[in-house]
Amino acid sequence: MSDPTGAPAPPARSRRGLRRLASQAVEDAQLAHPRTVLVSLGLLCALILGGALIPVPYVIEQPGPAIDVLGEYRDEQIVQIDGVETYPTDGSLMMTTVSVDGGPGYVVTPVDVVVSWFDRSRAVMPRELMFPPDQTREQATLDNAVQMSTSQQGAVAVALEELGIEYEPVVMIAGVQQGAPADGHLEPGDVLLEIDGETAADLPGFQALVRGAEEGRALPITVRRDDQEVALEVPTEIVDGTPRLGVVLSEGYDFPMDVEIAVGDIGGPSAGMIFSLSVYDELTPGALTGGRAIAGTGTISPDGTVGSIGGIRQKMVGARDADAEFFLAPRDNCDQVLGYEPDGLEVVAVGSFDEALRATETIAATGGVDGLPTCEDQ
CATH class of the missing domain: 2.30.42.10 (PDZ domain)
Structure with missing residues (x-):
């Protein structure tokens, strides 16, 4: 007998031996296959987990707290002025903040980045855009503290200049x-x-x-x-x-009076405009806000110019979450504001302390922003 190929058929004893070997091979494969799969899955999970925890060179901005500068922070009055008459006030002037993950000494993982991509209140950007590559955590903390200190000094000076008080x-x-x-x-x-x-x-x-x-x-x-x-x-x-x-x-x-502004370990220069408005409010009769909840952001220069800041979208979300009704935004940030204004928050564009003061007085008097510049006007 021959098979279809024409090759001679093996003897019957040989065929039985081959069947036993084949059967044993199948049994061995059936036993080995689950172990191989489990080991492979374990290695795959380890690689995925390890990759998810590897630090990546990005920072994530997300909304921080909005703090009423006319009130207290951590059980301490924020603006304290001694040596001159001050006046009671009402309403809120909120400084807005951004929480930044991934700065010097802190880690951001791929999982953090992916989650943030699907959250409109967060922003992901390369770390090098915000921090020098060799900056340490201590240096970053010092820089933020210096910026806050100089911002407060400039803010007080601008308010006193508006009031005609010499320094x-x-x-x-x-x-x-x-x-x-x-x-x-x-x-x-x-x-x-x-x-x-x-x-x-x-x-x-x-x-x-x-x-x-x-x-x-x-x-x-x-x-x-x-x-x-x-x-x-x-x-x-x-x-x-x-x-x-x-x-x-x-x-x-x-200054001819003692002015202390206490905001704990919050740093950076972006509360300058709000600090100026709050000092002006404390030194003038009546409530500058008319009892309204007004938030804002922007640096302040010695000539009263309101400068652009980072994280404007996150700050608007933080203001809305703190129940602010109105938001004063630097005019130079308007391209990042348009299309991202939270529902229920009226945004006014300002470019100087005088414009911010006029906007606040208008909101206090009318309860609205009619006639005030918005980012759509820029």
Whole structure:
């Protein structure tokens, strides 16, 4: 007998042996297959899980709290003015904030990014657009604190300028780097009076006095702190061949009254306009808002210009969630505002403190925004 190919057929005993071998092979495969599948699935899950937890170079912006600057934050009155008559007020002037995930020292994963893509209240962007590549968590914290401090100083100055109240320029300590030579000696808010027995008329002058210090020698520094002169011996260190104290100096102002703005560890410059309005409100009779809930954002420059900020969409959502009725937005942010205004929130475009003040007064008087510029007008 031959098979269809013409090859001789194997003997019967050989055929029985082949059947046994084939049967054993099938049984072995049936036993091995589930183990292979389980191992493969385990490896796949491990790869997926590991990939999901790998940090990625992105940051995620999402709405932060909207805080009424006329009220309290963490059981402390936010705006405190002493040494001059102030007036009771009503309504709300809310500073708006953005929570940022993925900054220096913090991790964002692919899962975080994917989830944020499907949430209109969040924004995903490359980390390098917001933070220098080598910036540490401590440096980012210091930068935010310095921006907040200088923003508050400028905001008070703009409000007093509007009211015709005079003040004097000074050079101040805006921030102290953690672990730096000046840490524990100088404090944010100290006003520089003398360095090594000499004074200066401006910021570059005081910076030159620090650079002229002898290597390894502590600098005698006199500051004004809490209305008292304080004499200190502050160590220095050499960085890139130049003596450093480890502080950030900035231009500030000597006001004829004590103004404190306390917002905890919130940083950045974007509350400047709202701070200016709140100080103006406290120093003038009546409620500037007319009892309305008004939120807003925008930097403030010494000439009163309201500047653009980041995270405007998230800030509008935060304002709406805090029951704000109206929102003052920097005119230069209008391209990010259009089409993203939350329902129930009236947005007014402003480009200066005078425009923000006029908008607030109009809202107080009319309860609406008729006649005020919107982003659609820009």
